[in-house]
Amino acid sequence: MALGDNKRRIKYALRLAGWSYENGNRDKLKRDAASVAPSEYQSEMDGSLFCPVCYTNLNRVPKQKEHFSNGREAYFCHLAAYKDIKCDLRSSRPEGKRYETYEEARKAIDDENLVIVDGFIKNKPELPDEAGGEYDETPVEDIDGPISDVPIGRHRGESFKLPSKITTVAGICRNFDENLYKYYYFPNQKYSIQLVDLLHPVEEIQEEDDGPKLYYGTIERTVHLGEHKRPDNIRMTYLKNNQSCVHDFCIKLQDKHQKTHGITDASVGRTVIVYGAVSDNGTGLCFKNLGWGEFALLPRKYDELLA
Numbered sequence: 248m249a250l251g252d253n254k255r256r257i258k259y260a261l262r263l264a265g266w267s268y269e270n271g272n273r274d275k276l277k278r279d280a281a282s283v284a285p286s287e288y289q290s291e292m293d294g295s296l297f298c299p300v301c302y303t304n305l306n307r308v309p310k311q312k313e314h315f316s317n318g319r320e321a322y323f324c325h326l327a328a329y330k331d332i333k334c335d336l337r338s339s340r341p342e343g344k345r346y347e348t349y350e351e352a353r354k355a356i357d358d359e360n361l362v363i364v365d366g367f368i369k370n371k372p373e374l375p376d377e378a379g380g381e382y383d384e385t386p387v388e389d390i391d392g393p394i395s396d397v398p399i400g401r402h403r404g405e406s407f408k409l410p411s412k413i414t415t416v417a418g419i420c421r422n423f424d425e426n427l428y429k430y431y432y433f434p435n436q437k438y439s440i441q442l443v444d445l446l447h448p449v450e451e452i453q454e455e456d457d458g459p460k461l462y463y464g465t466i467e468r469t470v471h472l473g474e475h476k477r478p479d480n481i482r483m484t485y486l487k488n489n490q491s492c493v494h495d496f497c498i499k500l501q502d503k504h505q506k507t508h509g510i511t512d513a514s515v516g517r518t519v520i521v522y523g524a525v526s527d528n529g530t531g532l533c534f535k536n537l538g539w540g541e542f543a544l545l546p547r548k549y550d551e552l553l554a
């Protein structure tokens with residue numbers, strides 16, 4: 248089950264006191280608003296919470312308590328008063344998006360609402376100066392990919408020739424809150440899908456899966472193998488997984504490879520995003536042979552969005 252397959256597709260609201268859907272400037276809202284997760288809601292925020300996609304007002308339900316009486320988490324929802332304003336987040340089920348014309352798809356790309364992904368960067372790009380560089384400062388290379396034939400036309404079998412990107416998971420993690428509601432087209436998809444609906448929790452994975460997908464997981468422990476802890480030795484980074492049939496679930500890569508992505512002994516509790524296949528690993532499962540652009544730590548400020 249992907250992240251979005253539930254009522255909680257609205258991961259955060261934009262909060263800006265004094266702003267209104269009818270009279271407010273959207274650029275100002277996007278620039279000045281604070282992000283508020285459903286769990287951070289307080290009653291004085293009423294009237295100043297807005298949808299990050301359609302910008303109409305949001306309510307939190309239930310209003311007073313953190314949880315429903317049956318234990319389900321509180322969530323944000325749109326107001327009936329704005330039911331005529333179309334919003335892709337109104338639906339509790341993810342919907343793929345198709346485009347009427349080439350121009351419409353092209354405009355969605357130009358407006359950064361649609362990203363055509365041709366692939367992820369496999370090898371570390373040559374960097375001019377690496378000495379002393381913090382991992383966070385590693386430039387995220389978003390390379391232009393080929394013009395791709397993308398089957399996202401509204402009419403059966405229709406495809407458009409659109410510019411693609413060869414990207415990195417780190418690039419997806421940067422401005423993750425904004426990216427969550429962009430539509431992404433990965434190779435072999437039938438339509439474009441919002442990122443929020445493309446992220447699969449490692450916690451719920453029960454078996455191998457050859458088809459690469461986007462996953463997110465929490466680092467439970469991490470072990471640098473080998474007596475002398477050489478950079479070439481494998482580091483096993485174990486991710487939280489509650490499935491009784493899975494003994495453990497890890498990222499299995501050389502220590503130096505993980506280290507350049509910021510994963511060290513100090514990374515327990517951090518969230519990692521991976522684009523890859525799920526492979527067998529003895530009694531457990533793993534991600535292995537990941538390319539340079541295929542995994543990244545999620546900046547801590549976004550952890551709440553995947554909680």
Ligand SMILES: [Zn+2]
Pocket residue numbers: 298299300301302303325334335336337
């Ligand atoms: Zn909305």
